[in-house]
Amino acid sequence: MNVEEAVRYIDGRLSNELMSDNDREVLKFCRDVLSGRIHPRVGHWVKFKDEADYLFYRCDLCGKKEQYTSPFCPNCSAYMENYEDFLT
Numbered sequence: 001m002n003v004e005e006a007v008r009y010i011d012g013r014l015s016n017e018l019m020s021d022n023d024r025e026v027l028k029f030c031r032d033v034l035s036g037r038i039h040p041r042v043g044h045w046v047k048f049k050d051e052a053d054y055l056f057y058r059c060d061l062c063g064k065k066e067q068y069t070s071p072f073c074p075n076c077s078a079y080m081e082n083y084e085d086f087l088t
């Protein structure tokens, strides 16, 4: 499969009216990244401890803190390049 085929496939899937809004948003995002229409922002999780000594991770782009890391920041949607570093 190449990028053009993937974009065509996604466009075909988007015509499915039974798709949830979330699925549709994710597929549109993937299509737009693949086709070069948008360039996803790349961030990094930064590990830190708060005053009560609890472990958190902060997104270095939006600054929001999360209890767990994920491939995309749930606050600013950036792709988190180092998320695998913190998988246990």
Ligand SMILES: [Zn+2]
Binding pocket: 043, 059, 060, 061, 062, 063, 064, 073, 074, 075, 076, 077, 078
């Ligand atoms: Zn963020």
